[in-house]
Amino acid sequence: MDAVFLGALDIGGSKIAATIANRSGPLARVTQATIKSGTPDAIARQCLQLLALACERAGIAPNEVSSLGVSSCGPFAVQDQALGLVAPNLCGGLTDSVDLPNDWTYIPLETILRTRYAQVAIENDCIAALTAERHFGAAQNQDNCVYVTWSTGIGFGLCVDGHILRGKHGNAGHAGHMLLSASEDALCGCGNRGDLEALVSGRNLGNQHGQSAADIFSAAHAGEARALAIVHEAARWFGRGLYNLATTLDTQCFLLGGSVWRHHADLLTPIIEAEMMSRFPALIAGITIRSAALDELVADIGALALVMPQEWMADWRLHSPWLNLQTHPVV
Amino acid sequence: MDAVFLGALDIGGSKIAATIANRSGPLARVTQATIKSGTPDAIARQCLQLLALACERAGIAPNEVSSLGVSSCGPFAVQDQALGLVAPNLCGGLTDSVDLPNDWTYIPLETILRTRYAQVAIENDCIAALTAERHFGAAQNQDNCVYVTWSTGIGFGLCVDGHILRGKHGNAGHAGHMLLSASEDALCGCGNRGDLEALVSGRNLGNQHGQSAADIFSAAHAGEARALAIVHEAARWFGRGLYNLATTLDTQCFLLGGSVWRHHADLLTPIIEAEMMSRFPALIAGITIRSAALDELVADIGALALVMPQEWMADWRLHSPWLNLQTHPVV
Numbered sequence: 001m002d003a004v005f006l007g008a009l010d011i012g013g014s015k016i017a018a019t020i021a022n023r024s025g026p027l028a029r030v031t032q033a034t035i036k037s038g039t040p041d042a043i044a045r046q047c048l049q050l051l052a053l054a055c056e057r058a059g060i061a062p063n064e065v066s067s068l069g070v071s072s073c074g075p076f077a078v079q080d081q082a083l084g085l086v087a088p089n090l091c092g093g094l095t096d097s098v099d100l101p102n103d104w105t106y107i108p109l110e111t112i113l114r115t116r117y118a119q120v121a122i123e124n125d126c127i128a129a130l131t132a133e134r135h136f137g138a139a140q141n142q143d144n145c146v147y148v149t150w151s152t153g154i155g156f157g158l159c160v161d162g163h164i165l166r167g168k169h170g171n172a173g174h175a176g177h178m179l180l181s182a183s184e185d186a187l188c189g190c191g192n193r194g195d196l197e198a199l200v201s202g203r204n205l206g207n208q209h210g211q212s213a214a215d216i217f218s219a220a221h222a223g224e225a226r227a228l229a230i231v232h233e234a235a236r237w238f239g240r241g242l243y244n245l246a247t248t249l250d251t252q253c254f255l256l257g258g259s260v261w262r263h264h265a266d267l268l269t270p271i272i273e274a275e276m277m278s279r280f281p282a283l284i285a286g287i288t289i290r291s292a293a294l295d296e297l298v299a300d301i302g303a304l305a306l307v308m309p310q311e312w313m314a315d316w317r318l319h320s321p322w323l324n325l326q327t328h329p330v331v
Numbered sequence: 332m333d334a335v336f337l338g339a340l341d342i343g344g345s346k347i348a349a350t351i352a353n354r355s356g357p358l359a360r361v362t363q364a365t366i367k368s369g370t371p372d373a374i375a376r377q378c379l380q381l382l383a384l385a386c387e388r389a390g391i392a393p394n395e396v397s398s399l400g401v402s403s404c405g406p407f408a409v410q411d412q413a414l415g416l417v418a419p420n421l422c423g424g425l426t427d428s429v430d431l432p433n434d435w436t437y438i439p440l441e442t443i444l445r446t447r448y449a450q451v452a453i454e455n456d457c458i459a460a461l462t463a464e465r466h467f468g469a470a471q472n473q474d475n476c477v478y479v480t481w482s483t484g485i486g487f488g489l490c491v492d493g494h495i496l497r498g499k500h501g502n503a504g505h506a507g508h509m510l511l512s513a514s515e516d517a518l519c520g521c522g523n524r525g526d527l528e529a530l531v532s533g534r535n536l537g538n539q540h541g542q543s544a545a546d547i548f549s550a551a552h553a554g555e556a557r558a559l560a561i562v563h564e565a566a567r568w569f570g571r572g573l574y575n576l577a578t579t580l581d582t583q584c585f586l587l588g589g590s591v592w593r594h595h596a597d598l599l600t601p602i603i604e605a606e607m608m609s610r611f612p613a614l615i616a617g618i619t620i621r622s623a624a625l626d627e628l629v630a631d632i633g634a635l636a637l638v639m640p641q642e643w644m645a646d647w648r649l650h651s652p653w654l655n656l657q658t659h660p661v662v
Contacts (some may be wrong), residue, residue, distance in 0.1 A: 036365035075613035086613040095611070144499040158579070160498055167581020174614055175579040179571045181513055186406040190611035227595045240510045248489070248579065250498020280426070280521035283416040283505055303349040318378060 001207050005058070007065040007117065008303035010125065011043065011072035011109075013089035013152070017327070018050035019300050020058040020065065023312050028057035029300065032330040034316050036090065040104045044112035051116075053330060069306035071128030071299040073153075074107065075171045083122050083170065088189040089153070121306040122320040123166070125149075128302030129292070130164060131155030133255055135305050136317050137293035141308065145253040146245055147292060150238065151258030153189075154197040160249050176201070180240055186239025190195035196241040200234040202230050202260050219263050235268045239275025246276065247283045258293035265291060297322050337388070338382050338396040338448065339634035341456065342374065342403035344420035346485070348658070350631050351389040351396065354643050356652025359388035360631065364513065367421065375443035382447075384661060394443045395558045398450040400637035402459030402630040404484075406502045413441035414501065416452050419520045420484070421545065426522050430600045444579040452637040454497070454619075456480075457504050459633030460623070461488025461495060464586055466636050467648050468624035475583040477576055478623060481569065482589030485519075485528040491580050507532070508510050511571055527572040531565040533591050547574035548595050570606025577607065588623035596622060 005027075012034065019029040030053045035042045055062045077086045085107040086090070092100030113120045123131070129318040130147035133139040137146070139159070147157035154176030158165040158317035165172040181194035186208060188198035199205050209216060209230055219227030242254055263269065269289065277284055294301055301322055305313075315321075336358075339350040343365065352359040361384045365374045366539075378401075379556070386393045408417045416422070423431030444451045454462070461478035465472040470490070478488035485507035489496040496503035512525035517539060519529035529535050533544035540547060540561055548611040550558035573585055592599065600620065608615055625632055632653055646652075 013334075019577075077613050077616070088611065094613075157581075160491075160496045160503060161494065163492065163494050165580065167491055168583045168617075169581060172579065173583070173612065175575075177578045177611065177614060178509075178575040180510065181393065182511075183513075190614070191443075244506075244509040244575070245579070247508045248503065248576070249496065250500060250502040251503070252499045257606040260573075279523065280419065280508065282408050282425075283502065283508060283521070285408070 001322035002301070004309070005065045006070040007054070007062055007309055008300055008305055009051070009068065009070045009072070010128075010299040010303055011047065011070065011071055013087070014124065016043070016047060016050055017300055018047065018054040019304065019325075020051075020054045020060065022302050023315065025316070025319070026300075026325045028054045029325055030054045030057065030330050032255060034090070037101045041112055043085075043107050044109050047105050047113065048116055050330065057328060064114065065117065067307035068113060068117040069118065069128070069308075070109070070113065070122040071303040072122060074124045074168050075174055076122070076124070077106060078169050079108070080097060080111070081105060082108070082114070083107045084110065095189065119307060122170070123302070124157070124170060124173055125153070125299045126155040126157035127164060127166065127170070128157075128292075128306065129257065129298040130159055130255075130302070131305045132294050132298050132302035133292055134159065134164070134322070135194045135247055136288055137298070138255050139253065142249060142253050145255060146249065146251050147255045147257065148242070148252035148255075148261075150200070150261040152203045152254065153201050156245070158245070158249060168302045175241070175245060178244060179243060180237055180244075184234070196237065198314055199237040205234060213260060217260070217267070222268060231264075231267060232271055235271035236275045238268070240270040242272065242289070243276045243279055243284065245270070246287055247279075251287060253287070254289045255292040256289065257290050257295070257298060261291070265288065298326065332429070335640070336391055336396045337635055338385070338398065338399040339381070340378050340401045341630045341634055342378065342401065343456065343461075344404055347374070347378060347381055347387040348631055349378065350635065350656075351382075351385045352635050352648065356647070357631075357635070357656045359385045360656055360658045361385045361388065361661050362658055365421070371438050372443055372553055374416075374438050374631065378444065379447055389661060393447065395475065396448065398460070398638035399444060399448040399452070400452040400634035400639075401440070401444065401451065402634040403453060405455045405503055407453070407455070407500050408437060409500050410439070411442070413439070413445070415439045415441065426520065429597050450638060453501070454633070454637060455486070455488070455501060455504055456630045457459050457486040457488035458495060458497065458501070459488075459637065460588065460625075460629040461490055461586075461633070462636045463497070463616045463625050463629050463633035464623055465490065466644055467632060467651070468629070469586050469621055470584065473584050474549070475581060476586060477582050477584075478579065478586045478588065479573070480589035481531070481592040483534045483589060484532045489574070489576070489580060506572070506576060509572060509575060509592060511568055527568065530568040536561065537630060544591060548591070548598070551598060559655045562595075562598060563602055566602035567606045569599070570603040572649070573603065573620070574607045574615065574661055577609075577618055582618060585618070585620045586623040587620065588626070588629060591623070593626070628656065
């Protein structure tokens with residue numbers, strides 16, 4: 001049984017992580033800054049190399065890995081019946097709003113990963129995170145729950161009636177691009193003005209106010225009035241976004257993660273709750289907001305859960321074997 | 332086989348319809364204005380009486396009806412493990428914003444219907460409509476589709492990955508209450524300001540502009556500039572609402588119904604499409620907008636479909652037996 005090995009990838013805008021696990025837990029994890037130049041297949045090739053390095057660290061050969069779970073930033077698109085990435089934070093050819101050293105319009109992913117791995121499951125990073133939280137974290141036994149990451153961007157994983165929503169190309173949960181403000185001020189990487197991500201993401205808060213989100217939040221914690229006003233406004237928009245999902249999906253529970261949330265939940269929670277809970281009672285009664293449990297490894301664990309045999313899960317739930325995992329950066 | 336009889340209710344803010352059907356099709360349908368005074372159980376009692384009248388017209392005894400499907404306006408709430416209505420257009424005790432001759436805060440429904448019928452399935456009217464369109468109408472073989480009614484109110488039925496979304500209390504699809512505008516001008520019956528229903532529903536367009544929605548649309552068709560501007564603005568908000576659902580659910584196809592849409596689709600379609608289709612390509616590519624097929628009986632047929640034996644469906648799909656149905660108003 002321990003001879004079954006799984007691979008996992010977490011593909012993000014700034015780094016990629018490759019992990020190898022067996023039944024006893026994750027064995028090795030390597031990370032590297034995401035390649036953003038070369039041919040459009042550069043990222044998929046980098047993924048294969050990182051998986052090979054992780055195998056080496058785990059003391060196995062790459063062909064011993066039976067299945068590969070992938071958590072990736074999106075959106076996805078389907079070409080020739082295979083999933084690829086059309087992510088504005090990676091593809092320089094898609095929008096003018098992010099400065100990238102490439103002119104990619106589509107990153108092939110599934111096709112290239114399948115040249116090495118027979119079983120490949122690819123999901124959006126927030127869908128992977130929600131999968132992890134449902135199996136091992138704070139969303140166990142929650143059939144109507146939403147995972148939200150508030151970080152440099154904003155992403156969602158949606159579960160309704162016990163079913164995690166994928167949509168026609170696996171892009172369900174891109175509700176960071178929901179339009180909330182008719183004002184033209186805030187610009188998103190997708191080209192929208194006034195969507196949730198434009199209004200509150202760490203990156204866009206920094207762009208709008210000429211000061212990093214970290215600095216804005218530090219100043220707010222120190223009681224600086226302008227910073228407090230910015231944080232208050234962002235939290236109100238965020239609360240309106242969560243309310244929109246709650247009234248659309250009849251959600252029971254929101255699980256929040258991401259760097260902005262993790263570091264500033266105390267400041268944000270009362271404002272978000274006040275904005276949501278002032279609404280028509282039948283649509284918001286009983287909704288809870290809590291922090292996600294699995295923290296920074298949530299997408300990696302979710303990627304593993306996508307391809308994990310059912311019979312491993314109780315053990316993992318009991319022992320949280322990812323807590324001992326060491327990460328090896330690759331230069 | 333023809334001895335199996337089904338009952339259906341369509342409970343709306345202005346009228347209730349009760350229908351009896353067997354395998355060959357709907358046999359009788361009676362309607363009456365919705366009761367809005369008396370004790371909170373008045374509506375459920377009225378439903379039982381209308382079903383009895385429909386049975387009489389169908390020539391059967393009420394106890395011959397095996398199963399009851401119910402399509403109702405919402406939202407729903409659960410009390411003592413049974414569904415009831417907390418609808419602001421029926422319950423005078425819930426908000427100040429609608430003038431109603433009662434102080435109801437909860438309408439018991441399931442408990443009372445179950446005193447007569449052993450099998451009762453209750454769904455929101457747009458969930459019922461979507462069920463009908465998926466079985467018999469314009470959403471057959473569409474696994475990622477959204478039904479929208481644009482009428483006196485705005486409602487949605489949502490299907491993702493072939494699964495019709497219900498949510499924790501069956502209230503998924505109340506996206507008419509999604510906040511779109513931060514302006515305080517438009518007031519919804521739920522108490523929200525600036526939600527989709529406040530901005531575009533027939534009732535609220537009338538309230539905002541001091542002229543019925545029908546008159547506004549007539550003037551717009553006649554080329555009157557002010558009316559055209561109102562319609563244009565409403566269609567833009569509506570397009571933003573559809574876009575928000577598309578980016579949240581990765582929808583393939585929107586099916587539109589309701590009186591405003593049915594009569595003015597020609598005027599509305601290009602504006603809605605322009606508002607949606609200007610967005611980030613990966614999130615909107617390939618989305619289609621079309622009219623629902625089943626028209627005014629869609630919720631009644633949906634209510635029947637909730638409890639219909641699988642083996643009837645192919646016949647109904649083939650013969651559209653509801654086309655011959657006569658409706659009998661009860662005074």
